[in-house]
Amino acid sequence: MQGSLSKDAIIVIIVTAILIWIMPFIISTYTLTVLIIYGMLGLSLGLIWGFGGILCFGQAAFFGLGAYTYAIAAINFGESTIPMVLAVLVPAVFAALLGAMMFYGRLTDVYLGVITLVVTLILFKFINSTAGPQYVIGNARLGGFNGIPGFQTLNIPGRPDDYIWGDSYFYVCAILLAVVFFLVSALLRSSFGRIAVGIRENETRMSLMGYDVRARKTVLFAAGAAIAGLAGALFANWGEIVTPSLFSLGQSAEIIIWCIVGGLGTRLGPIIGAAGLAYLKFLLGQQMLIDNTLITGLILVLFVLFLPKGIVPAISNMWKVSFGRRQLGRIHQQRRIRHRGRANG
Amino acid sequence: MAETVLETYGLTMRFGGVVASDNVDFKLHARELRCLIGPNGAGKSTFFKCVTGLQTPTEGEVYMRGVETTHWMPHQIASLGIGIKTQTPNVMDSLSVFENIWLAARRFFNSREANRKTQDIIERLALGAIARNDLGQLAHGERQRVELGLVAVGDPWLVFLDEPAAGMSAEDVERMTGIIHELNKTTAIIVVEHDMQFIRSIAKMVTVFHQGKILMEDHVDRVMSDPTVRNVYLGKNA
Structure with a gap:
């Protein structure tokens, strides 16, 4: 990666400011907020899959865990600051334990996918079956398939009665996404991030160099879960209800599709893929002609066939090619002019 | 002895x-x-x-x-x-020669020291001209040489x-x-x-x-x- 971290920071700030200003003219802030949240969720898988080579079929598990943690904690604490922190920590710790079990058990890719998938299913089934009154954490009833409604939503830290909602909530989410994006950039520039990419490329080589691949993968996996958890908490605040569908397989599959369509191995790709496809789904949801899962599936197939690297790498390639050509063209032109000069003189 | x-x-x-x-x-x-x-x-x-x-x-x-x-x-x-080179070339194909060697150096030195060590090895192995190329594009002999660089950069005994x-x-x-x-x-x-x-x-x-x-x-x-x-x-x- 070229350039410096401070340059990254400036670009992130400028781009975020422009988008925060322009986007509300095009799409309502309520919809934009959820697109941002999905973007963050996409980024969480983009980090561990695109840069760490860990294909997790259960990113929705961490998303849902974050949302549920927030909801349960918010009911018990009656304010939102500690619940927000817990919503990041609980999925991270859960992922660290799950990851340690998988990576220290030397599970390879396919089994990793299966285990994460099954964990998501278990959580989905479990939460679905907690409708009875005996499933209570503190003052919060888990509510089974009905979910948990009516929890305290985001407030200004220390002032539980000052809610952050509507446009202000959109700004909070947008800024949080920018912060997370910046942190991910910093992580990838750090030695830890570069080593993670090395592990993605060749695990055996990295361990022959003396790196403990298992520990590093576990840490990266937990970092991805923390981001997914934060996105989950933001989603809980946006929807003001959490339901077991957060853990559903459909949700997990969608995150993977976002990453593929947006572009793996880029930071921006998964965010763009997530926001773009989620918005498309939102638009398709307003008509009755075609089922929107059909369209999502079709898009995935088309991308895998014709643009397997995804949108962002394709665009940056196009940029490079056209930029390169222009330079080449200039050289030819100069040569032609020189030749002509010689012929005339 | x-x-x-x-x-x-x-x-x-x-x-x-x-x-x-x-x-x-x-x-x-x-x-x-x-x-x-x-x-x-x-x-x-x-x-x-x-x-x-x-x-x-x-x-x-x-x-x-x-x-x-x-x-x-x-x-x-x-x-x-201890430096280990396996039978088949075992390198990070989509990373540059510099990054490959740097990753090996980083295990034993801090980031700045690793940069210096990497430059040093690249010069010693005459890899300067291809230092920014991805390993995947290189010829077999060059890849072997880079892998030897990975092994040598950590000052093994x-x-x-x-x-x-x-x-x-x-x-x-x-x-x-x-x-x-x-x-x-x-x-x-x-x-x-x-x-x-x-x-x-x-x-x-x-x-x-x-x-x-x-x-x-x-x-x-x-x-x-x-x-x-x-x-x-x-x-x-x-």
Whole structure:
């Protein structure tokens, strides 16, 4: 990666400011907020899959865990600051334990996918079956398939009665996404991030160099879960209800599709893929002609066939090619002019 | 007598009924260069894998500088300051030459020091012109050289090279020989190799493996002229 971290920071700030200003003219802030949240969720898988080579079929598990943690904690604490922190920590710790079990058990890719998938299913089934009154954490009833409604939503830290909602909530989410994006950039520039990419490329080589691949993968996996958890908490605040569908397989599959369509191995790709496809789904949801899962599936197939690297790498390639050509063209032109000069003189 | 950097006692590796490595006692001194030779299936590579932690031996013990490393993982063994190059080129294909070597250097030095070390190795191995290229685009000989760079950048005191000259052009082999001699000034090296020409040009001491056992261990000239070794290589019964 070229350039410096401070340059990254400036670009992130400028781009975020422009988008925060322009986007509300095009799409309502309520919809934009959820697109941002999905973007963050996409980024969480983009980090561990695109840069760490860990294909997790259960990113929705961490998303849902974050949302549920927030909801349960918010009911018990009656304010939102500690619940927000817990919503990041609980999925991270859960992922660290799950990851340690998988990576220290030397599970390879396919089994990793299966285990994460099954964990998501278990959580989905479990939460679905907690409708009875005996499933209570503190003052919060888990509510089974009905979910948990009516929890305290985001407030200004220390002032539980000052809610952050509507446009202000959109700004909070947008800024949080920018912060997370910046942190991910910093992580990838750090030695830890570069080593993670090395592990993605060749695990055996990295361990022959003396790196403990298992520990590093576990840490990266937990970092991805923390981001997914934060996105989950933001989603809980946006929807003001959490339901077991957060853990559903459909949700997990969608995150993977976002990453593929947006572009793996880029930071921006998964965010763009997530926001773009989620918005498309939102638009398709307003008509009755075609089922929107059909369209999502079709898009995935088309991308895998014709643009397997995804949108962002394709665009940056196009940029490079056209930029390169222009330079080449200039050289030819100069040569032609020189030749002509010689012929005339 | 120089310090002993590697010792194995009764190293045995069984795969079902096959004994790939049979009761091998081996000793290597600091800054020694040793070649392991033997026909296919003689147990060279199994020995190599057991010592570097890629496989766990069924029986026996391995000591490195007096520390027992028998059941260690490869990354623990490498962390001692041991460089390992496997048989097939084992590199990060979509990363640049610089990044590949930097990652190896970063294990033992901080980020700035790793940058310096990497530059240093790139110059020593004459990789400057291709330092920013991805490994995947390079020729086989260049990739082998980069992998040698990965191994050398951490200032190891013991280096394992599994077939470093395999599939390389004469010119590349010559260059490789120079690099190995250069490396040998500071570290002990074990080379597993088939190419007798190459072995003649680098080795003094040679260990011959046959049917999982050490057949003989002597100076390269005596090994080459030994009738038993010749028979083994030609496939006759020794």
